Amino acid sequence: MPATLAELPVGSSAIVQAMPTGRSCLTRLREMGIVPGTRVSVTRRAPLGEPIEICVRGSHLSMRNHEAAFIAISAA
Amino acid sequence: MNENWQSIAAIAVIIVTVALFIVRAVKRRKKPGCGGSCGCGK
Amino acid sequence: MSAAAAETPLIAIVGNPNSGKTTLFNLLTGLKQKVANYPGVTVEKKIGECYSQHGKKLRLIDLPGAYSLNARSPDEAVLRDVLLGRRPETPRPDRVVCVVDSANFERNLYMVSQVLELGLPTILVLNMVDVAEQREWRIDAAKLTEILGVPVVKTNAVSGQGLIELKLALSREDISPPKWQDAALPEGVKAALEHSRDEMRQAGAIHTRSSLLEPLYLLSDHDPTHYGIADTQIGRIHELRSRMENDFPGWEDALVAERYRRIEELCAQVLKRPDQEIETITTKLDRILLHPVLGFVNLLLVLGLLFFLIFKVAEGPMGWIEAGFGQLGAWVEGLISPGDFRDLIVNGVVPGVSGVVIFLPQILILFFFIGIMEDTGYMSRLAFIMDWAMSKVGLNGKSFLPFLSSYACAIPGVMAARTIDSPKDRLITILIAPLASCSARLPVYSLLIGVLFPVGEVGAFVQAGIMLGLYSLGTFGAFFFAWVFNKFVMKGSASPMILEMPSYKMPALKSILLQVWQRARMFLVRAGTIILGISILIWAASTYPKTAGDDSAKQMEHSFAGRAGKLIEPVIAPLGYDWKIGIGLIGSFAAREVFNSTMSVVYAVESEDDENLAPLRDKLAAERRPDGRLVYTPLVCISLLVFYVFAMQCVSTIAIVKRETGSWKWAMFQLGYMTGTAYLLSLLIFQIGSALGY
Numbered sequence: 001m002p003a004t005l006a007e008l009p010v011g012s013s014a015i016v017q018a019m020p021t022g023r024s025c026l027t028r029l030r031e032m033g034i035v036p037g038t039r040v041s042v043t044r045r046a047p048l049g050e051p052i053e054i055c056v057r058g059s060h061l062s063m064r065n066h067e068a069a070f071i072a073i074s075a076a
Numbered sequence: 077m078n079e080n081w082q083s084i085a086a087i088a089v090i091i092v093t094v095a096l097f098i099v100r101a102v103k104r105r106k107k108p109g110c111g112g113s114c115g116c117g118k
Numbered sequence: 119m120s121a122a123a124a125e126t127p128l129i130a131i132v133g134n135p136n137s138g139k140t141t142l143f144n145l146l147t148g149l150k151q152k153v154a155n156y157p158g159v160t161v162e163k164k165i166g167e168c169y170s171q172h173g174k175k176l177r178l179i180d181l182p183g184a185y186s187l188n189a190r191s192p193d194e195a196v197l198r199d200v201l202l203g204r205r206p207e208t209p210r211p212d213r214v215v216c217v218v219d220s221a222n223f224e225r226n227l228y229m230v231s232q233v234l235e236l237g238l239p240t241i242l243v244l245n246m247v248d249v250a251e252q253r254e255w256r257i258d259a260a261k262l263t264e265i266l267g268v269p270v271v272k273t274n275a276v277s278g279q280g281l282i283e284l285k286l287a288l289s290r291e292d293i294s295p296p297k298w299q300d301a302a303l304p305e306g307v308k309a310a311l312e313h314s315r316d317e318m319r320q321a322g323a324i325h326t327r328s329s330l331l332e333p334l335y336l337l338s339d340h341d342p343t344h345y346g347i348a349d350t351q352i353g354r355i356h357e358l359r360s361r362m363e364n365d366f367p368g369w370e371d372a373l374v375a376e377r378y379r380r381i382e383e384l385c386a387q388v389l390k391r392p393d394q395e396i397e398t399i400t401t402k403l404d405r406i407l408l409h410p411v412l413g414f415v416n417l418l419l420v421l422g423l424l425f426f427l428i429f430k431v432a433e434g435p436m437g438w439i440e441a442g443f444g445q446l447g448a449w450v451e452g453l454i455s456p457g458d459f460r461d462l463i464v465n466g467v468v469p470g471v472s473g474v475v476i477f478l479p480q481i482l483i484l485f486f487f488i489g490i491m492e493d494t495g496y497m498s499r500l501a502f503i504m505d506w507a508m509s510k511v512g513l514n515g516k517s518f519l520p521f522l523s524s525y526a527c528a529i530p531g532v533m534a535a536r537t538i539d540s541p542k543d544r545l546i547t548i549l550i551a552p553l554a555s556c557s558a559r560l561p562v563y564s565l566l567i568g569v570l571f572p573v574g575e576v577g578a579f580v581q582a583g584i585m586l587g588l589y590s591l592g593t594f595g596a597f598f599f600a601w602v603f604n605k606f607v608m609k610g611s612a613s614p615m616i617l618e619m620p621s622y623k624m625p626a627l628k629s630i631l632l633q634v635w636q637r638a639r640m641f642l643v644r645a646g647t648i649i650l651g652i653s654i655l656i657w658a659a660s661t662y663p664k665t666a667g668d669d670s671a672k673q674m675e676h677s678f679a680g681r682a683g684k685l686i687e688p689v690i691a692p693l694g695y696d697w698k699i700g701i702g703l704i705g706s707f708a709a710r711e712v713f714n715s716t717m718s719v720v721y722a723v724e725s726e727d728d729e730n731l732a733p734l735r736d737k738l739a740a741e742r743r744p745d746g747r748l749v750y751t752p753l754v755c756i757s758l759l760v761f762y763v764f765a766m767q768c769v770s771t772i773a774i775v776k777r778e779t780g781s782w783k784w785a786m787f788q789l790g791y792m793t794g795t796a797y798l799l800s801l802l803i804f805q806i807g808s809a810l811g812y
Contacts, residue, residue, distance in 0.1 A: 021368030024190075025614040030374040031186045032616065033225045038378075047410040048506040051515075053619055057224040058255070058391060060619035062502055064509065067614045082457025086661075089462060093654045 001075050005040060005054070006068035013041035014073035026070055033057040039076060126167075128177045128209055129288065132197060132233060133217030134226050135183035136495070136620040138245045140164075141275040142217060143180040144629040146285075153636050156205070161196045162536075163208070170289035171282060179211060187232040188338050188370075191539050198335055201236055213293065214240045215284075220250035220272070221621050223257060223389055227381045231298060234266065235331060239293035242270045243284060248277070249621045252398045256390040265384065267297035276626045303330070307362075307369050311337070314358045323351035337362055338370045400495075400621045407499050417503055420496070421522065424487055428480045428526045429557075435479035443472035462657055470653020473709050474645045474770060478638065480526045480557070485637045488519065488534055489630035495620040497537070505615060511597045512604025514540065514615045517547040521596065524554035525589075528771045532778055533637065540615075546603050548778060549788050552771050553596035555589050555763065558710040562762050563588055565714055568735040570755040584759075592763045595795070644773070652769055656708050660701075660719070674720050679704055693761065693797070694754040694804040696743065706767040713762075753807040757800040764796035 002008050005016075016038045019026050033056045034040065043053040043060060051062040133139040144151075147166025156163045164180040181200055182193035189195040196205075203210030216233050218226040223244075234240060244250075244257055259270040269287045273280030287293075303311065308330070315333040318324045324332050337359045362369060395401070406412050447468040454460040491497040501515030508515050516538045524531030531551040538544040555563075567581050660679040665672050674680050683700035690700055698720045705716035714734065721737045741749040766772065766789045776785040 019371070021371045027188070027370060027374065028185070028190055028614065028616055030371055031188065031228055032618075033228070033378065035371075035375040035378050037375075044404075044408060046408075046502055046506055047413065050506050050509070051502060051615060051617070053408075053502065055395065058253070058395070059222040059225040062498075062505075062615075062617045062619055064505070064615050067616070082454075082459035086458035086462045089459075090654060090658045093651045097651055097655075 001073075003072060004069050005042075005071040005073055006052070006065040008040075008042045008073060010042050010044055013039055013076045015039055015076050017072040017074045019071050023070070025067060029063070029067060029071070032061055033059065034071065040071075040073070126175050126177045127212040128179060129213045129215055130179050130181050130200065130211035131215045131217060132181050132201070132229070133183060133243075133245075134185055134219060134222070134229060134618075136222075136618060137183065137217045137219040137226065138275040138626075139183060139217040140180055140633075141493075141626040141629040142215075142243065142245060142273065142284075143178060144626075144632050145275055145278060145281060147178055149632070153640075156196055156208070161193050163196075168288075169285075171285035172289040174289060176288060178215075179208070184229060186229055187335060189335075191541060193539065201233070201238075202332060202335070211238065214238045215243055215288075216240055217243045217245050219620070220244045220247050220257060221253055221255060223250070223255065224381060224385050227384065228377060231377055231381065234268070234296040234298040237295050237329075240268045240296050241284070241287045241293065242266065242268050243280075244270060244272045245275055246621075246623065247272045247279070248274050249398075249400075249623055252400075253621075254392050254396055258388045258390075261388045265297070265387065267294060269293060275629075276624050303334075304366075304369075304372070307366055307373075310362055310365060314362075317358070318351065318355075321351060321354065323354075333358075338373075398621070403622055404499070404619075407496070408502065413499075413503055417500065420491075420500075424484075424522075425525075427483045427487065432479040432483055436476050439476050439478065440472060443468055443475070458661070461661070462654065466653050466657025467650065469715070470656065470708065471645055471650055473711065474649045475642070477527045477529070477557070478641065481530045481641055482634055482638055484523050484526060484530045484534070485634045486630065488523075488537075489633055490625050491519075492537065493623075493625040493630055495622045498617055498619050501617055502619065505617075509615070511600040513546060513600055514538070514543050515617070517543055517600075520547050521551055521554060524551040524556060527556050527558070528552040528554070528768065529641070529774050530637075532771065532774050535778065542608055545779060545784065546600055546608065548775055549603060549784065549791075550596040550600050552766060552768065552788070552792065553592050553599065553764065555592040556710075556768075558768070559588075559762055561711045562706075562713045563759065565717075565735060565738070566755050566759050566762075568732075569738045569750050570752055570759075572735075572739060588759060588763055591760070595764060599791070599795075644770070648773060649770060652708055656705065656712075660705075660716075670719055671721065674701065692805065693800045694751075694757050694808075696749060699749075699758070703761075703767075706762075706765075708769055710762065710767050751812070753804060753812045756807075757804040760803055761796045761800045764792055764799060766792035 002014075005014070008014055016034055016036050018036055019030070019034070038056055040054050040056045043055050045052050046062075049065070051064045052068060053060060053062040054068075055061075131139055131143050143164065143166065146168045148168075150168070151164055151166030154163050155161065161182055166178050166180070168176055168178055170176055179200070181197045184194040184197045186194070187198045187201070189198050199205045200208050200211065201214070214233055214236070216230050218230060230242065242262065244259065250257065257272075259272060263270045269290065271280055271284045271287050273284055311330050311333050314337060315324070315330060318333060318336070324336070336355055366372075407416055447464045450460065450463050450468070454463075488497075491500065497516075497519070500519065503515070504518040505515030508517055517535070520531045520534040520538070522531075523534050528551050531554070532548050535544050535547045535551065538547060563585060567584050570584070571581060656679075658678075659682070660674060660677045662678060663676065665676045667673075679701050680697075682704055683697040686700045686704070687695075687697040690703070695703070698717075701720055702713045702716045705712045717738065718734050721734070721741065738750050739748075743749055772785050772789060775788055776782055779785065
């Protein structure tokens, strides 16, 4: 099982386990619906590996590996 | 006579232009961060 | 403000980006709107008028799109400040219309819940119901009204569905404050906020009547621009913030999680959606448009179409504008007898204004194209595909289109940078945009390449190759400086690239045309005021003081412009230029292509039409210095070409950069770094070339 969202393969989903607190770049991701306990899935990766497109709460977002690597996940 | 009229008109236009540019610059400097019709003085 | 206006209720339209909020605003107000900037920031302020279904006059304000009241950008700060009634020039809205993208209902509820807490009478608009239906998302509006205590209207802003119901809701005067009012604050945090509020009240930083939300947003926002809060208080707010962080680590994040917990509860009651995401037009289209190979092919097609439109299709209208101004000049020429005044109009005002207005067709096409791409949702896909490449120089995918637009003209490019939400990326994009070789450089490139390689000597291929080289040089320079600014000038925290991928939808053409019209009007107003003034001054500089004779070349030498050329000669001599080129350089500061017409005057070349460069080119190629050496040696031509690639020589761009960045500081910085680079590179080329014996 991959440890962070950045490693989650395309097409699979997982549950957000933990995110470091107090980082303002992650606060925005939280506000977009990625909070611990939420189900996320990876829809696709851009051709050159970044960014990734994810689906959370039925909304599609994309972010870079740098941010995704902060988001610890566990099996859905 | 006719050419004279034109010279004066041209110079007048230039003076007005310069004056307007100066007025604009001074006006901007006087009230920082506040547009013309806003009510910040009240 | 008149008394009547004060009585008309002010209704704020708020919502997430891509919720169709502005389309709805345009649909309601039509042409009855005023666009200005909020003082101090470059955020558009749109106020319009409309009538409710019962004929009552209403004022609507379209606030910037935001994901949260916890501001992360100047746009979001404006939304928060207006809703909290903190902006002195904008009264606090009486009512709020909260627009929700139904197909992203759950995520949109985040800001909805924040807005509801403000306690203002609110109408909830579930927009884009058609897209939600495609996804088989069903929202129970009646239940939502029951739970939240606010009127709920379903609309489709593109087709106009639900507009009457919305206008009916706008007529209602009896909208009670929403039921969802308490921010879900843990006791300890609540007590700490109460304490902070008391302290800030005593210090006079906030209203005596302000609710707990005021300190909440003051303490949790990382945006430094708190409008209406004195600078002296900001330090204290920072202290309070670190104390909160100390006493309740991660309190902000806990609040977000708590809010979403309540949203999940609400969604369980009102939202029915399939367990598995079903196939929609969006998923099908994305499989093609974001395909590793087809995605790129499509991107190239789209950009190819854009370039075809702005270079080929725009050619016709640009020709008409040019011809129109030419006729105007000829008409004036016939109307007034020869003299200074006629000369001012015919050789100063008309060509000066026409030289800028001629770009109007390109600007219209560009903004229409951008509008379509944003409205359909393709813009996010473009940013998604381009992000990797742009990230290598520290920018993000959204910088791509503004930069690309700058190859037509930097003015719309700089204006298009408004779509970038990260302030740092936006500033860097604005700073590098004019390095893209705009169409005004093209005539200068053509002229000098012609001098460098006279026709017949080398094939058109070599000429085209040099042209391509100049474009590449500018592009490379832009990426290099983006990297430098990102690395050394604006260190700051790298803002994360978080991009929403909205569902595809049909573009709302009327709304897009309205926005194109607003941009065009702004551009024309500038051409009619500032550009007009500058044209007059430049004419004056090359006309006075006057000489006795009729020789235009002598007159030019004697004029202020000629004297300025001689004055700067010692500075530009190391680059290989004489004072006559100096005059051309000075003239270019109005617009680069002016170089050609200035040189025609300087060398007294009589040319029937501007398109034909041959007489001027031959004259330049034959021009000699007093000691008999050629002026335009290949080395001088290359030095001059490189100067034109890098130098910032466009007053209109400087003015627009000042406007878009909100200060002269960045406009002057840009002027300095670009012209400095141009000077340095041309100096190196000429000096090294000369030393090598070229």
